Amino acid sequence: MKETAEHGAHAPDPMLALREKVEACMQCGTCTGSCANASxxxxxxxxxxxxxxxxxxxxxxxxxxxxLCSSCYYCTLRCPRGLPLTEAMGALKRLxxxxxxxxxxxxxxxYRAFLDNVRRYGRIREMDMMTRYFISLKNPITPVSxxxxxxxxxxxxKISVQMPDLFKAGKLDAIYRKVRELEAEA
Amino acid sequence: MKYFYYPGCSLEGTAQEYxxxxxxxxxxLGVELLDMxxxxxxxxxxxxxxxxxxxxxxxARNLALAEKxxxxxDMLIPCSACYxxxxxxxxxxxxxxxxxxxxxxxxxxEGLAYNKGIRPRHLLDILATEIGxxxxxxxxxxxxxxxxVAPYYGCQALRPYEEFxxxxxxxxxxxxxxxxxxxxxxxxxxxxxxxxxxxxxxxxVAISRVGELLSAARGADCIVTVCPMCQMNLDSxxxxxxxxxxxxxxxxxxxxxxxxxxxxxxxxxxxxxNLNFAYAKNLQQKIxxxxxxxxxxxxxxxxxxxxxxxx
Numbered sequence: 001m002k003e004t005a006e007h008g009a010h011a012p013d014p015m016l017a018l019r020e021k022v023e024a025c026m027q028c029g030t031c032t033g034s035c036a037n038a039s040x041x042x043x044x045x046x047x048x049x050x051x052x053x054x055x056x057x058x059x060x061x062x063x064x065x066x067x068l069c070s071s072c073y074y075c076t077l078r079c080p081r082g083l084p085l086t087e088a089m090g091a092l093k094r095l096x097x098x099x100x101x102x103x104x105x106x107x108x109x110x111y112r113a114f115l116d117n118v119r120r121y122g123r124i125r126e127m128d129m130m131t132r133y134f135i136s137l138k139n140p141i142t143p144v145s146x147x148x149x150x151x152x153x154x155x156x157x158k159i160s161v162q163m164p165d166l167f168k169a170g171k172l173d174a175i176y177r178k179v180r181e182l183e184a185e186a
Numbered sequence: 187m188k189y190f191y192y193p194g195c196s197l198e199g200t201a202q203e204y205x206x207x208x209x210x211x212x213x214x215l216g217v218e219l220l221d222m223x224x225x226x227x228x229x230x231x232x233x234x235x236x237x238x239x240x241x242x243x244x245x246a247r248n249l250a251l252a253e254k255x256x257x258x259x260d261m262l263i264p265c266s267a268c269y270x271x272x273x274x275x276x277x278x279x280x281x282x283x284x285x286x287x288x289x290x291x292x293x294x295x296e297g298l299a300y301n302k303g304i305r306p307r308h309l310l311d312i313l314a315t316e317i318g319x320x321x322x323x324x325x326x327x328x329x330x331x332x333x334x335v336a337p338y339y340g341c342q343a344l345r346p347y348e349e350f351x352x353x354x355x356x357x358x359x360x361x362x363x364x365x366x367x368x369x370x371x372x373x374x375x376x377x378x379x380x381x382x383x384x385x386x387x388x389x390x391v392a393i394s395r396v397g398e399l400l401s402a403a404r405g406a407d408c409i410v411t412v413c414p415m416c417q418m419n420l421d422s423x424x425x426x427x428x429x430x431x432x433x434x435x436x437x438x439x440x441x442x443x444x445x446x447x448x449x450x451x452x453x454x455x456x457x458x459x460n461l462n463f464a465y466a467k468n469l470q471q472k473i474x475x476x477x478x479x480x481x482x483x484x485x486x487x488x489x490x491x492x493x494x495x496x497x
Contacts, residue, residue: 036379040391068388070395071231072379073345077353086346093235107235107387114232118244122226124195145389149422156461158200172226174295175247179240182288 014095018052021088024081025049031075031085041065045075045085052088061101066092109136122171126159188218189262189312190252190304192272194414195227196265201414203458207443208264208309210456214325214447215317220259222251228271231383242278242285243292245271249306250298264309264443266342266413267382272306273347308343310358310412310442311350319361327451328478329367335445336371336406337363338399340416341379353377359410359442366449371406375399380419390430396420397427400435407469408438410445417441421464438462438469451478 025046032044043051043065051060069089076086097108113133117124130150134143153159170176197205212219225248233241249272252261263269279286279302290299313322337359344353351358356377360370380399381392396419403409411417421439428435440462447457459465 036381036395037384037391040388040394068384068391070341070379070382070384070392071234072341072382073353074341074379076346087234090234091238094238097236104387110387111232111235114230115236115240118227118229118232122224123198124227124230126195126199148425152422152463153200156463158202158461175243175292176240178292178295179237179243182291183237183239 014091014098015055015057018088018091018095019055021091022049022052022083022085025053025083026081028080030078030080034074034078035069036072036074037068037070041068045089049085049088052092057099060092061096061099062103064104066096067104067107106137106142109133112136119170119172119176120165120168125162126153127161128164187216187316188220188257188259189307190255190257190259191219191221192225192228192248192261192263192268192306194263194265194268195230196414196418200418201265201441203444203461204264204414204417204441206456206458207441207447207452210452211443211447211450212262214450214452215321217312217317219262220252220255220257222248222255224251228268230267230271233271239288239292241271242275243289246275246279246289246300247293247296247298248272249275249302249304250293250300253301253303254298260305260307260312262309262312263306264412265415266308266340267415269306269308270342270347273349275300276302276306277347308350308412310339310343313362313442313446314358315350319365322362322446322450323365326366326449328449328473328476330445330449330473330476331367333366333368333408333472334371334406335363335368336373336403336409337376337442338380338403338409338411338416338420339376340411340413341377341382343412344377359412362442362446363410366446368445368449371403373402373406375402380416382415382419385419385423392419393423393427393430396423397431397435400424400427400437401431401433403437404435406437407472408440408445410440410442412442421462424464436466437464438466439464448473 027046027050029046032038032046035045038044043063048065066089071086073086076084079085102108110133113129113136117129193205209219227244229241229244233244263272293300339356344351344356354377363370379395381395385392399420409420417439424436444457444459
């Protein structure tokens with residue numbers, strides 16, 4: 001099994017921890033050749049790992065590459081050096097937010113809306129989550145592009161309008177609070 | 187045979203038919219599913235993108251709930267993303283004691299503890315390796331002769347953890363499909379990505395992924411899936427995908443338990459086939475033209491509620 005546990009949480013500098021993860025990359029390009037979404041990326045995965053090795057923060061966080069990773073794990077499976085590349089893509093998403101590099105508003109706000117919904121209700125309420133996500137975008141175009149699907153889903157009874165519990169304590173408040181506390185002490 | 191059952195959020199909403207058909211199929215195969223009332227979301231891909239620790243604590247909470255019952259059983263998970271998240275906790279905590287301790291400090295808030303006592307398993311793993319094609323074949327009441335089925339495995343049931351199938355050239359669905367009397371559509375795309383969550387955050391990219399899959403599946407009567415995300419991407423955007431490809435790529439997409447359920451003689455209602463977006467008329471007609479023929483040894487057995495899953 002190639003995936004390694006996260007060291008980033010323990011190391012003083014998460015960017016350095018990430019660098020360690022891909023330090024052994026020899027630039028063979030197997031990751032790029034295996035990536036379903038490489039053609040849509042501004043930098044190929046191989047280039048991205050080089051940028052991480054060189055610590056080129058601006059280039060890394062201006063790139064959309066890691067936001068286009070759909071976590072298919074092909075690169076991780078095929079990397080001849082056995083590097084946890086899909087996890088490294090995930091780590092970059094977290095780092096981008098931590099670094100305040102918020103260009104990818106859609107992705108960041110979607111993840112945020114999703115986890116906030118989980119904290120509130122324990123399970124995803126799709127309608128509630130998507131509504132909050134769309135509101136957070138402050139952009140009418142994205143919701144419109146999802147309207148046909150939303151209507152289809154409602155007709156099938158797969159999603160329904162539920163009154164949001166605005167003033168109730170969240171189902172997972174305690175666990176979320178503790179996680180934040182533990183992260184702060186590391 | 188019994189398993190803890192972790193449906194995950196999709197199976198309560200957009201993938202209700204996956205939940206219904208999985209329960210119905212398991213009932214018909216004599217497998218008991220143990221529901222955990224208080225289960226919560228596994229964090230999906232949002233967890234990993236936001237907080238590593240939270241992405242471990244959320245799935246661990248569900249494994250801890252199962253441990254608390256004291257029952258010894260594996261956990262059956264139909265959603266590939268949930269499966270991977272639960273599996274990851276098991277894997278990562280195995281190599282990092284400090285992580286296990288941190289997870290348990292968080293779970294302690296709810297009086298729960300995770301001790302790595304439960305093995306998370308994908309539905310397909312259980313169907314292919316525990317139940318097996320032979321047992322399925324023995325239950326078939328409607329042989330799906332002449333039906334060509336493209337098995338679609340997606341990613342996270344197969345990778346990165348090589349548990350029950352080849353992660354690049356998977357075949358575990360083939361004996362099951364053949365056990366139903368159907369034939370496998372050879373297409374080499376079974377393990378390719380559908381675009382997953384990019385359908386929400388990077389739509390045009392995911393639309394191209396789905397287009398590639400649907401055109402490769404041409405010639406098949408349907409695609410079968412084992413993941414609510416794959417199903418949603420493949421069946422809900424066919425109009426848009428066809429428009430962007432400039433040709434009609436419409437094709438029926440069913441969950442594997444739905445197709446198996448049809449062959450086992452379960453009703454459309456039990457399998458919630460009315461909820462699929464892409465269950466084409468021609469396939470429906472083809473299937474309803476096949477007579478329901480109980481095998482000799484099942485004649486006289488109680489019909490009706492025998493396939494209902496236990497509560």
